[in-house]
Amino acid sequence: MTLIAFLLTCVAGMLLTLLAQPFARLSRLVALASLAAALATAMLMNPNDSATLGEVQLGSTWFVGLFLTALAASSLLLCIVGLITGWPERLAPAALATMAAAGFAISSTDPIVALVAAAAATAPAALVASRVRSTPLGTTVGVAELRTLALVIVASLLAAVTILNTNWNSDDTTFVLALAFLVLAAAVAVRSGAVPFHVPAALLSRSGEGLGLVLSLVWIPTGFGLVALSWNASIFGVPGDWLDRAVVAVQLVAVATLILGAVGAMLHDEIEEIIVYSIVQDAGFILLALTARSADAAQPARIWLLAFVIAKSALVAWAATVSWAFDSSNLGDLRGWLRRSPILGLALVAIVAATLGWPGSPVFEARGTLVRLGLPDPIHFLGTAAILLSLAYYARLLAVGVLPPTELVRSAVGDWPHWPRLAKVADDESVAATAIATATTTATTTESPGMAANSIDQAQLGADSPAPHDSEELPHRGLHLSIRHRLAMAWRLNRPLQASLVVLATALIAVVVASGGFGAADASQSGITLDQAAAPPPNPSGIDSGGQPTATPSAEPSAGPTLQLVPSIPPVPSPAPSASGNVSAPPAATATPTPAATPTPAATATPTPAATPTASQ
Amino acid sequence: MLDTAAFAAMAVVLGGVVAVTARDGRIVVLGLMLAAVAASLVASPLPDSLAVTARIVGAMLAAYVLWVAVDSGSVDSAGSAVGLVGEIAVAIAAFVIGLSMRPVDPLAGPVEAQAAGLSLVVMAVVPLAGRDVFRMGVGVTLLTLGSSLMVGAWAGPLPALEQLAMAALLVGIAGATSLLVPSAEAVDALEAVAEEAAVEEAARQQAETTELVTAAQRPPADRSAATRRSGFEAVASTRARAHDESGPTGSIEPERRPKPMTADPIEMDDWLAWGAPEPEPRRASTPTVRPAPLPKPGETHKPAPRKPTTRSRPNLHGKP
Numbered sequence: 001m002t003l004i005a006f007l008l009t010c011v012a013g014m015l016l017t018l019l020a021q022p023f024a025r026l027s028r029l030v031a032l033a034s035l036a037a038a039l040a041t042a043m044l045m046n047p048n049d050s051a052t053l054g055e056v057q058l059g060s061t062w063f064v065g066l067f068l069t070a071l072a073a074s075s076l077l078l079c080i081v082g083l084i085t086g087w088p089e090r091l092a093p094a095a096l097a098t099m100a101a102a103g104f105a106i107s108s109t110d111p112i113v114a115l116v117a118a119a120a121a122t123a124p125a126a127l128v129a130s131r132v133r134s135t136p137l138g139t140t141v142g143v144a145e146l147r148t149l150a151l152v153i154v155a156s157l158l159a160a161v162t163i164l165n166t167n168w169n170s171d172d173t174t175f176v177l178a179l180a181f182l183v184l185a186a187a188v189a190v191r192s193g194a195v196p197f198h199v200p201a202a203l204l205s206r207s208g209e210g211l212g213l214v215l216s217l218v219w220i221p222t223g224f225g226l227v228a229l230s231w232n233a234s235i236f237g238v239p240g241d242w243l244d245r246a247v248v249a250v251q252l253v254a255v256a257t258l259i260l261g262a263v264g265a266m267l268h269d270e271i272e273e274i275i276v277y278s279i280v281q282d283a284g285f286i287l288l289a290l291t292a293r294s295a296d297a298a299q300p301a302r303i304w305l306l307a308f309v310i311a312k313s314a315l316v317a318w319a320a321t322v323s324w325a326f327d328s329s330n331l332g333d334l335r336g337w338l339r340r341s342p343i344l345g346l347a348l349v350a351i352v353a354a355t356l357g358w359p360g361s362p363v364f365e366a367r368g369t370l371v372r373l374g375l376p377d378p379i380h381f382l383g384t385a386a387i388l389l390s391l392a393y394y395a396r397l398l399a400v401g402v403l404p405p406t407e408l409v410r411s412a413v414g415d416w417p418h419w420p421r422l423a424k425v426a427d428d429e430s431v432a433a434t435a436i437a438t439a440t441t442t443a444t445t446t447e448s449p450g451m452a453a454n455s456i457d458q459a460q461l462g463a464d465s466p467a468p469h470d471s472e473e474l475p476h477r478g479l480h481l482s483i484r485h486r487l488a489m490a491w492r493l494n495r496p497l498q499a500s501l502v503v504l505a506t507a508l509i510a511v512v513v514a515s516g517g518f519g520a521a522d523a524s525q526s527g528i529t530l531d532q533a534a535a536p537p538p539n540p541s542g543i544d545s546g547g548q549p550t551a552t553p554s555a556e557p558s559a560g561p562t563l564q565l566v567p568s569i570p571p572v573p574s575p576a577p578s579a580s581g582n583v584s585a586p587p588a589a590t591a592t593p594t595p596a597a598t599p600t601p602a603a604t605a606t607p608t609p610a611a612t613p614t615a616s617q
Numbered sequence: 618m619l620d621t622a623a624f625a626a627m628a629v630v631l632g633g634v635v636a637v638t639a640r641d642g643r644i645v646v647l648g649l650m651l652a653a654v655a656a657s658l659v660a661s662p663l664p665d666s667l668a669v670t671a672r673i674v675g676a677m678l679a680a681y682v683l684w685v686a687v688d689s690g691s692v693d694s695a696g697s698a699v700g701l702v703g704e705i706a707v708a709i710a711a712f713v714i715g716l717s718m719r720p721v722d723p724l725a726g727p728v729e730a731q732a733a734g735l736s737l738v739v740m741a742v743v744p745l746a747g748r749d750v751f752r753m754g755v756g757v758t759l760l761t762l763g764s765s766l767m768v769g770a771w772a773g774p775l776p777a778l779e780q781l782a783m784a785a786l787l788v789g790i791a792g793a794t795s796l797l798v799p800s801a802e803a804v805d806a807l808e809a810v811a812e813e814a815a816v817e818e819a820a821r822q823q824a825e826t827t828e829l830v831t832a833a834q835r836p837p838a839d840r841s842a843a844t845r846r847s848g849f850e851a852v853a854s855t856r857a858r859a860h861d862e863s864g865p866t867g868s869i870e871p872e873r874r875p876k877p878m879t880a881d882p883i884e885m886d887d888w889l890a891w892g893a894p895e896p897e898p899r900r901a902s903t904p905t906v907r908p909a910p911l912p913k914p915g916e917t918h919k920p921a922p923r924k925p926t927t928r929s930r931p932n933l934h935g936k937p
Binding site: 053054055056097101104108110112113116117119120123124125126127129130133138139141142143145146147149150153154157158160161164167168169170 | 719772
């Protein structure tokens, strides 16, 4: 019931937020309330919850709850940052739609429902990308989004039918498996912007998406990757020449992403572009988890995805805050940012720690494991190279921050706390009113929201007076501010501080998750509901499975679900066996054991004798 | 004797052909709706009424979302590049191939679903290869419908939640298309901005060339060899470019052919004015949305040959 409550909250919140779009304040209120409700329902999700909907069983696990909680918390924190730095109008409904579809995908026991829902979860990216449809980039971004959507849908359906069906009319069924693996990996790579499919992501970074980048590049790819990884070991773990070639192709893309993504982040000077290439680089680990085709890679991949979601959300929030606070996103203009905003500096350090980890931390070990399992031995050094390259561009950001500040940075408020001071004696209130009006006009037309608000505040307080004085030093005859007004003005003056604190909080949450806190280490061992549906059935015949990897016994948390997998599809009346001896396979995961000698370990409704021609292929 | 699945499969293909070939956006949407509604019936046995209802409602909702975008933005499709007859031939050929092939043996669903699915997938290829956002959305929808039909043929009938998920996916695709397709006003504004940028770029190039020509014609004592050389090169390259763009049978009269390097700068300016871009004629009242001819980042603008008649710039802002 808690799972259904989460899904309904997300769907209702999305609809309400979209309906309230014409009313700015109401829309923000509804969006924040919906995200908060989604976060609450995700946190309260029962790990053993299950429900049957439309003949398909939905179930939650500890990891499902934690992953959805991470998504909801990231969305809420980013929208709070957006309240300060500039409200991302369509991020909240898009995030809610993505969470609803991702919730369906990772809680379903039916492969087709899971993959179709995962594909549907990529559609809300259009909500964010449509912001630029009236700009010269609009057509290019729109075409890229729709092509990505098409690829994801085709990959999902092809993978689903491959997973379900064992009756391919082919001598070498591994060709079909290889095709499905390749298309699925291509969908993950294109959606996450892996090299050489990074052009749409780079275009998004130049289109001023700001906080919306996180939806397209982090939340959606992780949800889709999580579903794609479910069958990684059980379906694609079989040996075969075609599969091996497909794996090599994906390994090449992963290596190029790990290295060239970091190089791209080092070569660019715009913060948004640096952030995008950083996200792209770290998305390469999802591809490595795919190429591993081993059950040993499942747990590291899950904890990596959890840390990836929160750390990269914090990184996007950091970039948006820096750009807003200093009214520029160019590193040349941002020299000395760290001196003016030490809290943002702390947040960046925390983000680096959460992303790269430290020796002994779960995230560090997960990265190492994925490199070890996903790449051949001779190129394991690329994992270390990726870490060093990542450190290089993060160090560049920090180094720019400690340089002597530019005039732009010096004139910014920064995230030091401020208290409103009454700086002049207002003999003539009309003078003050004129100053405020002038500041309002110029600031709202020429400056960023943060700078504009700051200018107006300073004008209201007379802070730009040539001879500032403290209120205690001079009596004021015309401008008396009560403590209530002062608090209100202090709240407005310290908006950079508030944004920095929210970013720091997000980064610290990421550090805790990266260290295995909040139950992340244990939850990552439980997996999603689909993992258990797709797990290889026991081998009652005792026949060797032919090199197929078997799931290693893991320390399953007690909160793991105990779902009874029932046939999600009514059995189809089986026609007469074909000449090859195959029988029709109902497209559902069942609890009926299947002899492990069949080439693909998808569950079948009727046991197939191990000596059939199919098994001997 | 044709059963329901066969009739529905033919309706699916018919809807796909209409969606791909029609130029009126509303007819395209109607074709998509026909294909989507009929696709839910290409099954044997038919799904239960709740699942069919969910698919039909989803198809109608998706069509409505697209209809709103088409109706409000005067968005039309570019239509098929191969024509109606060509699309019909391609669709029938793919349908026949789908009836005869057996990638999965035995099929868990009706063979008509496989045939109709293959036909839709083939018809979706050309729209997906283009750069028209609306046609691309049509292509994605057809591809999704075709893929779902083939899944139904290979994996058997889908349970109710899968039908619901498919309906939600169709609505999501339609919503994404309607959000991403640029409105006619936006296209007009983009074209106007592009024209202005092109005019400014041409004027800037002209000014630079004039400056270099002036420098090249100064007395030798006043200029360096490098300046002289660069001035001559600029003049030569500008003339060559303008000559190439006009073409051998272009509209440049013989007396306006390039003169020797000693041309007077004023005459050169007059000649270079031919290289200024000509604003494209305004579109008809029901414009077709297609990508605006924008210069790519980093690409220098290629000025189009301009007619010798004097034209006033278009009224870009709708002011009298």
